[in-house]
């Protein structure tokens with residue numbers, strides 16, 4: 001059995017306070033909780049002033065390929081931007097990329113030892129727009145590359161394995 005972790009998003013309850021962005025970026029700061037910067041958050045609250053809607057979106061998988069075909073959602077008569085609900089860190093936009101390194105960001109459900117009772121964005125959302133669920137499903141736990149693995153892959157593609165390795169050796173010797 002594998003454990004599936006889900007954050008449910010109720011757009012109607014989101015008031016745009018952005019506490020989720022703050023705590024997520026603080027949790028992932030180096031050192032932890034040393035700074036906040038929404039651009040480093042793995043959850044972003046998108047706001048469309050014309051349509052008066054806040055839409056929290058969690059960072060998903062990194063993809064190298066831009067979509068050639070896109071979707072436009074209309075919900076309750078409001079039309080959403082074609083990338084609004086997309087979780088990908090992709091070449092089309094700045095969203096879900098570290099502002100300094102440009103490396104992809106991905107929600108890791110606040111992995112921590114010992115595990116947190118609930119992801120931090122859920123704990124900090126006082127409007128209950130974010131709620132957390134765990135369930136068991138048939139199948140084996142998959143080993144997916146974490147943010148570090150994805151970041152290294154991007155660097156290797158950009159600069160080549162040798163340059164990345166030489167740089168790591170140099171930096172680690174300090």
Ligand code: SF4
Nearest residue numbers: 014015017018020125
């Ligand atoms: S903390 Fe909750 S209410 Fe505030 S912006 Fe995030 S999702 Fe919306």
Ligand code: SF4
Nearest residue numbers: 024107109110119121
């Ligand atoms: S679950 Fe954790 S890592 Fe994911 S968006 Fe929420 S605070 Fe950030």
